[in-house]
Amino acid sequence: MASTIAEKILARAAGEDPATVSPGDHLICDIDMAMSHDLGTDGVMEHLEEMGVEELWDPSRIVCPMDHVAPSHTVEDANQKSRIRRFVEEHGIENFYDVGTGICHEVMVEKGHVRPGELVVGTDSHTTSYGAFGAAGTGIGFTDMAYVYATGQNWFRVPETIRFDVSGTFGKRVSSKDLLLQIAGEFGTDVARYRAVEYAGEAIEDLALDDRFTLSNMTIELGGKFGFTPVDEAVTEFVDERTDEPYEPQRADDDAEYEAVYELDADELRPKVAKPHRVENVVDVDEVVDVELDQVFIGSCTNGKFEDLKAAADVIEGNEVARGTRFIVTPASREIYAKAEREGLIRTFTDAGATITNSTCGACIGMGMGVIGDDEVCLAAQNRNFQGRMGADSSEIYLSSPETAAASAITGRITDPTEV
Amino acid sequence: MRGTAYVFGDEVNTDVITPSDYFGQPIEVMAEHIFEPERPGFAEEIEDGDFVVAGEHFGSGSSRESAPMAIQAAGIGCVIAESFSRIFYRNSIVIGLPALTVEGATDHISEGDVLTVDFDSATIENETTGETLDFEPLPREVQQIFDAGGIIEHYRQHPEGLRIDD
Numbered sequence: 135m136a137s138t139i140a141e142k143i144l145a146r147a148a149g150e151d152p153a154t155v156s157p158g159d160h161l162i163c164d165i166d167m168a169m170s171h172d173l174g175t176d177g178v179m180e181h182l183e184e185m186g187v188e189e190l191w192d193p194s195r196i197v198c199p200m201d202h203v204a205p206s207h208t209v210e211d212a213n214q215k216s217r218i219r220r221f222v223e224e225h226g227i228e229n230f231y232d233v234g235t236g237i238c239h240e241v242m243v244e245k246g247h248v249r250p251g252e253l254v255v256g257t258d259s260h261t262t263s264y265g266a267f268g269a270a271g272t273g274i275g276f277t278d279m280a281y282v283y284a285t286g287q288n289w290f291r292v293p294e295t296i297r298f299d300v301s302g303t304f305g306k307r308v309s310s311k312d313l314l315l316q317i318a319g320e321f322g323t324d325v326a327r328y329r330a331v332e333y334a335g336e337a338i339e340d341l342a343l344d345d346r347f348t349l350s351n352m353t354i355e356l357g358g359k360f361g362f363t364p365v366d367e368a369v370t371e372f373v374d375e376r377t378d379e380p381y382e383p384q385r386a387d388d389d390a391e392y393e394a395v396y397e398l399d400a401d402e403l404r405p406k407v408a409k410p411h412r413v414e415n416v417v418d419v420d421e422v423v424d425v426e427l428d429q430v431f432i433g434s435c436t437n438g439k440f441e442d443l444k445a446a447a448d449v450i451e452g453n454e455v456a457r458g459t460r461f462i463v464t465p466a467s468r469e470i471y472a473k474a475e476r477e478g479l480i481r482t483f484t485d486a487g488a489t490i491t492n493s494t495c496g497a498c499i500g501m502g503m504g505v506i507g508d509d510e511v512c513l514a515a516q517n518r519n520f521q522g523r524m525g526a527d528s529s530e531i532y533l534s535s536p537e538t539a540a541a542s543a544i545t546g547r548i549t550d551p552t553e554v
Numbered sequence: 555m556r557g558t559a560y561v562f563g564d565e566v567n568t569d570v571i572t573p574s575d576y577f578g579q580p581i582e583v584m585a586e587h588i589f590e591p592e593r594p595g596f597a598e599e600i601e602d603g604d605f606v607v608a609g610e611h612f613g614s615g616s617s618r619e620s621a622p623m624a625i626q627a628a629g630i631g632c633v634i635a636e637s638f639s640r641i642f643y644r645n646s647i648v649i650g651l652p653a654l655t656v657e658g659a660t661d662h663i664s665e666g667d668v669l670t671v672d673f674d675s676a677t678i679e680n681e682t683t684g685e686t687l688d689f690e691p692l693p694r695e696v697q698q699i700f701d702a703g704g705i706i707e708h709y710r711q712h713p714e715g716l717r718i719d720d
């Protein structure tokens with residue numbers, strides 16, 4: 135039987151022949167890499183203690199970045215981080231990335247911990263991001279992760295796979311974020327529930343790796359378990375620069391079975407905005423151009439990547455942030471920050487009046503570096519606009535691409551980036 | 555298991571179940587504030603063993619395990635929904651909180667209905683309407699975790715790992 139990418143990767147991880155594996159099967163799989171961030175690691179440590187685990191399965195396959203609350207802003211959090219530092223020391227976890235290195239998912243790929251064909255779990259729903267590098271990445275909870283840290287295995291249901299075929303080319307200032315929002319708006323945020331997603335077609339192949347990452351990352355917003363984009367030379371080059379570990383990319387068979395195939399045309403895409411409080415409340419930017427903004431945010435694992443910053447800087451260059459609007463930019467990693475600095479983007483942002491923060495989840499999760507207050511309105515190039523996510527319950531979050539966010543920072547109102 | 559149904563809509567996400575104001579607090583504190591953005595005072599309203607009933611995609615959002623844990627700590631006996639987010643579903647198995655998938659749950663169960671859940675027959679009796687509903691039983695690969703009382707207990711009993719015996 136022909137197989138999809140998800141079927142092949144899970145079968146391999148379970149030591150089974152892919153031909154014998156179908157959607158709905160449950161497999162006990164060996165994990166290739168496991169990641170827990172600061173909030174996750176603390177939870178995992180507690181459960182490991184409860185379980186009575188003294189020795190971890192394989193410290194070299196465990197990665198612990200500190201990103202969600204970074205740097206600490208309370209004594210309690212600082213103490214929690216000290217506990218994590220002791221934990222990684224005690225267990226010989228070398229892949230420990232302290233405060234400032236970057237947001238966990240970006241760090242995972244930058245440091246070569248994500249390789250095509252592998253099964254990766256993380257204590258974070260956006261672990262789906264690794265699909266942009268051909269890996270089956272998915273989020274699991276703290277207890278589930280403690281079990282992985284103890285045994286190196288866990289159970290998985292083989293998902294059905296759906297495919298989005300995207301033809302055409304993206305227009306100027308229209309990006310993969312707009313495509314993802316278009317999908318969420320058109321097909322709903324449960325179109326991929328429990329399913330693996332493959333993004334294919336010429337428009338996807340033409341995307342920079344950073345922009346494919348956005349699709350894989352936000353696949354969780356469609357309910358998806360994995361979100362794959364094609365493994366091509368751009369991917370293998372990126373990975374080979376960062377790791378010597380061998381890996382085996384998996385590609386879907388031509389006659390693999392998909393539960394559904396949806397067709398989209400990048401030529402027809404317009405900049406999109408998701409209105410509060412759901413990712414599927416998607417409209418064309420034109421429909422919300424009057425909305426006044428207290429804050430504009432570009433950052434998170436979704437939109438704090440180099441290409442995101444570059445696209446935003448291109449829009450804001452030579453302009454000034456509107457009076458009464460705060461513009462906050464958070465590069466997803468120190469490596470990105472440094473590259474943005476070298477290429478002059480940081481200067482462009484600061485000249486315009488933006489605030490650049492260190493690399494952290496921060497504003498995205500309402501835990502610092504851009505929390506919003508009562509009744510405030512924020513346009514965010516990030517992944518979620520759930521009620522209260524960035525701060526006050528009465529605040530409102532609109533989602534957009536970095537291009538739209540930058541255009542809106544100039545006017546203080548939601549603005550079509552193609553008109554700037 | 556017998557209790558009263560509290561009915562929610564579709565897409566109840568983890569930021570509604572466990573509001574971010576209470577992050578980092580002990581699970582008992584989070585339990586006192588579950589569903590607060592949508593239903594202030596919910597935790598005081600319910601009694602041990604009552605049910606949360608919801609529409610599609612319950613528990614979407616973050617992979618926060620505190621969501622099912624807070625629901626369990628608040629005394630909810632099980633969550634019945636038309637569908638669950640994958641991560642919420644997984645996390646509830648891990649801690650041993652029954653998450654039952656019932657087609658058309660919110661069409662057949664209304665706020666205040668008294669329900670009896672029978673795990674052996676995989677059915678829910680709605681005493682108020684007299685209707686009997688089926689739910690999907692767990693696959694045997696994960697039943698072993700549930701039977702042990704969660705994955706921590708499973709590890710204590712079987713440190714060698716998960717097993718599937720044919």
Ligand code: SF4
Nearest residue numbers: 237434435495498499
């Ligand atoms: S940036 Fe936001 S979405 Fe990404 S891992 Fe951090 S909190 Fe989660």
